[in-house]
Amino acid sequence: MKRLLLPGWERYDVRRDPNDHRLDPVAPGASEKFHAVRVFEGRLAEGATPVVMEGVALCGAVVRLVANREFDFGAEAACQACVTRAYGGKRMK
Numbered sequence: 001m002k003r004l005l006l007p008g009w010e011r012y013d014v015r016r017d018p019n020d021h022r023l024d025p026v027a028p029g030a031s032e033k034f035h036a037v038r039v040f041e042g043r044l045a046e047g048a049t050p051v052v053m054e055g056v057a058l059c060g061a062v063v064r065l066v067a068n069r070e071f072d073f074g075a076e077a078a079c080q081a082c083v084t085r086a087y088g089g090k091r092m093k
Contacts, residue, residue, distance in 0.1 A: 005071040008037035008063030036082035058085040
């Protein structure tokens with residue numbers, strides 16, 4: 001099974017869905033730091049909705065929300081400790 005690097009946040013917000021009125025988890029604002037989390041392929045359902053799950057990021061931070069998309073190494077809000085560990089200790093620019 002393939003392992004993926006996905007973005008995860010230490011906290012999350014909720015937003016009410018206008019159709020079914022359920023509270024859905026959403027990632028915090030765009031400037032909120034996010035971490036890299038290793039997840040086995042197939043562990044998350046397909047789709048754009050982030051999943052509430054507790055996990056440990058590459059830097060050791062505990063995350064509570066994971067998105068089903070690739071970790072963006074070049075993003076300004078990406079955790080630099082996670083980026084460094086993902087590249088085997090070499091800091092990437």
